Amino acid sequence: MNNIVNTAPIDTTLLNHECLGVVLAGGLSTRMGNDKAKLVRGNNSPQSMLAFSKQTLTNSGINNIVVSGDHYDIPDQVKRCGPVGGIFSVLTKYPNAKSLLILPVDLPFMTAKALTDLRVKGELSQKATYFEGHNIPLYLPNSAYVELFLSHTFADNLTNEHIQLNNGEAIKGPSIKALLKNIPHQAIPINDKAVLFNTNTPEQWQQAKQQLNF
Template sequence: MGENKAKLMRGGIDMLSFSKQLLTDVGIKDIVVSGNDYQVPDIIANGGPVAGIYSVLQHYRPAAILALPVDLPLMTASALSQLKIKGELSQKACFFQGHNIPLYLPNNGYVELFMSQAFAKNTPLAPGENPQGKKSGPSFKALLNQVPHTSVVPDKISHLFNTNTPEQWQQAKARFK
């Protein structure tokens, strides 16, 4: 993207605030932002988003996580609520069909086993120790291959429009104006 996606403006608010508001609207009371510049610093430097979840699990020990990236500007509270309810009822990892994130992830023995195995060989790195900035952690696909999961068919696929490039961000902006 070339800039911090959390600071991109959607309407009158930045994407981080937009994402937090979505989580609040679905009833999430304890919203935690992971990353070195936020509430929970990464335990594994450049470990990727699963390592961010690992960091939150190590720090807070929540019963479950509803992980929402800041690059889904067309996401709705209704869609997230559907995902959360399905995950809570099934007590399985739950995601939208064809998309590994957003993700409802119960903190259970399956998740703990995966995380302990995935990060056992990874020791915390100081910032700058991985100068290439390469993501070194496991993918969501690897996580979901090891934990019980279910998927939800989204009401609208457009809710999952991901903005990873300036061109995609411009396309999204045209949709929410």
């Protein structure tokens, strides 16, 4: 099955006024053993997780969407830097984006309603906004705070002192939690916590598939 998703050209004239949707698909998928973006969600209407993630962002009212990852729209500027490295790469290419609505590619139950709620509350507060207990998905205003943090972090192309361990692997760069500590932020409640179920392992993916095809 062909799971390649074509991404429409970004309308750069809108980026000063609109939120840019970002699907994070640059992970190594080491624990899964397969590219999580290409996993097929559902049996009755097969759709890759990448296609599902983009469609969910579209349904939440986002007009422009990019995919972060070496095999997609925006390759990593600095390799193996985790989600913050992906954010840095997106804002390097689109520095005039008003804000980002960031969705990882491994949330098979995410809904447009939840993302809309996240974005609206983020826009009203002009703060980085995420759901309680989960730092991502994330609404991120493209503010001077974010620019300062990213420019400082990536100024020297990352030195060894920035290297951390993530699931047993060396990852260069800070976590989303470290980013949030340096910028105005807020956590909001979510009624349906099931939408935040993520699939990092084959066991978690099979659990999700059973629910999706029930």
